[in-house]
Amino acid sequence: MVVEVSLASLHTDEVRRDPYPFYAELHRHGPVCRVAPGDRYSYVVHGYEASAAVLRDSATFKVMDSTLLGAKPTWEGNRAHAVFMNSVFFTNAPRHTRMRKMFNQAFTPRRVNALEPAIDRMTADLLDRLAEQAAGGAKVDFMSEFAFPLPANVLGELLGVPEADRAWYRPRALALGAILELGGTTPDNVAAANTAAEEITGYFADLAAARRKDPRDDLVTALVQALEADGSQLSEEELLANLIVVFNAGFVTTTHLLGNGLTLLLERPDELARLRGDLSLAPRYVEEILRYEVPTHFSVRWCAQDTEVAGVPIPAGCWVLVLLAAANRDPAVFASPDLFDPDRAETSTLSFGGGAHYCLGAALARLEGQRGLAMLLERFGAAIRLAEPPGTPRQLMLRGHEQLWLHLSD
Ligand code: HEM
Known part of the structure; x- marks a missing residue:
C-alpha cells in the first residue's frame, strides 16, 4: 500500500530547523510515498535504496531541463535561468553526456x-x-574568515579566478544559489539572481578570453583549449554557464561542510578530542559529517515513463522529490541513524548524489573538508570554543550557518 503524505511542513520554520523527525516519520511509511494533491511534487523518495535507484536511472528520472519547462523560457531578461539551463545540472543525455565528458577530461x-x-x-x-x-x-x-574563503580560494586556484576578485564573487554566487531553494523563486530572489548571473557571465567571458590569449595551468585554460580542439562539444554559452555553476556548486556546499562539521564536533567534545588526538581519522569524520548534516538535502527528478520504485508505481510526467538527507538516515541501512558515529560500518551515503549527475567535485570537497578541519584542530586544539550558540540553519538546499562565532585563544 502506498501512503500519501503532505510535504507542507517542509516549508515551516519548525521543520526547516530540524527536518530529521519529519524524515524519520517518512521512513515509517516505506521508502516512497505519494504526495497529497496540490504540491509541485507527486512523489517523495526517501529510502536509501529507492533514492539510489532513482538517481541511477537517468533515462527514466530526468533532471529538469529547458525542454521540460513547458512554456518556452524567455532567456532575455532571465539570465539566471539561462545559466542553469545551459549547465550540467539542468541537462539530460545526450547534451549532458557531452558536457560532462568535457568536464571529466579537464577536471x-x-x-x-x-x-x-x-x-x-x-x-x-x-x-x-x-x-x-x-x-x-x-x-x-569562522564562516566568513575560514569556511567561506577556503573553498572560494581553492576554486579560484582551480579555475584561475584571481584572489582579488573572490570577495566580489561571494554575494553574487549567493544570490544565484538562493533560487534553487525549495520555494526560493520569489520575485526579489529572481531579480537579484538575474543581475548576479549577468555580472558573473560577463566576468567569466572576460576570464576565458584572457586565458585564450595567455594560457595558464588552470581549469579555464584546459576547458577553452579542449573547446578549441573540438569545437562541437561545448558552445561558448555552455562553457560560461558551467564555469559559473562549478564555482557556485563548489564553494557554498564546501563552506557548509566545514561549518556544519565544526559545529557537530564542538557540540560533541569527546568526538572533537578524539579526532584531535588522531588526525588520521579525518576521512571517517568527514564522511559521517556528510551523512549526518549534509548541505544538500534534496534533488529533483521528472519521471519520463511509467515505472515502479520499491514496488510503488510512478506514472510518466510527474515530479519526484528525492530526499538525499533522509536517505542518509534510512534505518534500514544505517543503524541508529540519528547517532553521530564516525565508526559506523556503513559509510556509503547519497550526499554527493549518484548516477550520471554524481557530484563532479566530491573528491575535492572531501579533501578540503579533511585538510581544513584537521589543520584547524591541529593549530588551535582545545582552545576552540563557541563564543555564541550557533544559530539553527533553515535551508534545505545549501544548508548551513551564516555565522559561527568562535574563541580560539584562552
Ligand atoms: C560538501 C560539498 C558538496 C556536496 C554536498 C555536493 C553535493 C552534490 C550533489 C548532491 C549533486 C547531485 C545533484 C543531483 O543529482 O541533482 C552534485 C552535483 C554537482 N556538484 Fe557537488 N557537492 C559538493 C561539492 C562540490 C564541489 C567542490 C564542486 C566543484 C568543484 C561540485 C560540483 C558539482 C557539479 C558540477 C555537479 C553537477 C554534476 C552533473 O549534473 O553532472 N560540487 N553535488
Missing part, C-alpha cells in the same frame, strides 16, 4: 590531487589570519 583526479599542497598552504594562511584576529580572546566568525 581530472590528477588536477584535484595536485591541489593538495595549495589547499594546505591556503588553509595555513587563513589559520594565521584567524590567530591574529582571535588574539587576546577576541571572537571571530
Whole structure:
C-alpha cells in the first residue's frame, strides 16, 4: 500500500530547523510515498535504496531541463535561468553526456590531487589570519574568515579566478544559489539572481578570453583549449554557464561542510578530542559529517515513463522529490541513524548524489573538508570554543550557518 503524505511542513520554520523527525516519520511509511494533491511534487523518495535507484536511472528520472519547462523560457531578461539551463545540472543525455565528458577530461583526479599542497598552504594562511584576529580572546566568525574563503580560494586556484576578485564573487554566487531553494523563486530572489548571473557571465567571458590569449595551468585554460580542439562539444554559452555553476556548486556546499562539521564536533567534545588526538581519522569524520548534516538535502527528478520504485508505481510526467538527507538516515541501512558515529560500518551515503549527475567535485570537497578541519584542530586544539550558540540553519538546499562565532585563544 502506498501512503500519501503532505510535504507542507517542509516549508515551516519548525521543520526547516530540524527536518530529521519529519524524515524519520517518512521512513515509517516505506521508502516512497505519494504526495497529497496540490504540491509541485507527486512523489517523495526517501529510502536509501529507492533514492539510489532513482538517481541511477537517468533515462527514466530526468533532471529538469529547458525542454521540460513547458512554456518556452524567455532567456532575455532571465539570465539566471539561462545559466542553469545551459549547465550540467539542468541537462539530460545526450547534451549532458557531452558536457560532462568535457568536464571529466579537464577536471581530472590528477588536477584535484595536485591541489593538495595549495589547499594546505591556503588553509595555513587563513589559520594565521584567524590567530591574529582571535588574539587576546577576541571572537571571530569562522564562516566568513575560514569556511567561506577556503573553498572560494581553492576554486579560484582551480579555475584561475584571481584572489582579488573572490570577495566580489561571494554575494553574487549567493544570490544565484538562493533560487534553487525549495520555494526560493520569489520575485526579489529572481531579480537579484538575474543581475548576479549577468555580472558573473560577463566576468567569466572576460576570464576565458584572457586565458585564450595567455594560457595558464588552470581549469579555464584546459576547458577553452579542449573547446578549441573540438569545437562541437561545448558552445561558448555552455562553457560560461558551467564555469559559473562549478564555482557556485563548489564553494557554498564546501563552506557548509566545514561549518556544519565544526559545529557537530564542538557540540560533541569527546568526538572533537578524539579526532584531535588522531588526525588520521579525518576521512571517517568527514564522511559521517556528510551523512549526518549534509548541505544538500534534496534533488529533483521528472519521471519520463511509467515505472515502479520499491514496488510503488510512478506514472510518466510527474515530479519526484528525492530526499538525499533522509536517505542518509534510512534505518534500514544505517543503524541508529540519528547517532553521530564516525565508526559506523556503513559509510556509503547519497550526499554527493549518484548516477550520471554524481557530484563532479566530491573528491575535492572531501579533501578540503579533511585538510581544513584537521589543520584547524591541529593549530588551535582545545582552545576552540563557541563564543555564541550557533544559530539553527533553515535551508534545505545549501544548508548551513551564516555565522559561527568562535574563541580560539584562552
Ligand atoms: C560538501 C560539498 C558538496 C556536496 C554536498 C555536493 C553535493 C552534490 C550533489 C548532491 C549533486 C547531485 C545533484 C543531483 O543529482 O541533482 C552534485 C552535483 C554537482 N556538484 Fe557537488 N557537492 C559538493 C561539492 C562540490 C564541489 C567542490 C564542486 C566543484 C568543484 C561540485 C560540483 C558539482 C557539479 C558540477 C555537479 C553537477 C554534476 C552533473 O549534473 O553532472 N560540487 N553535488
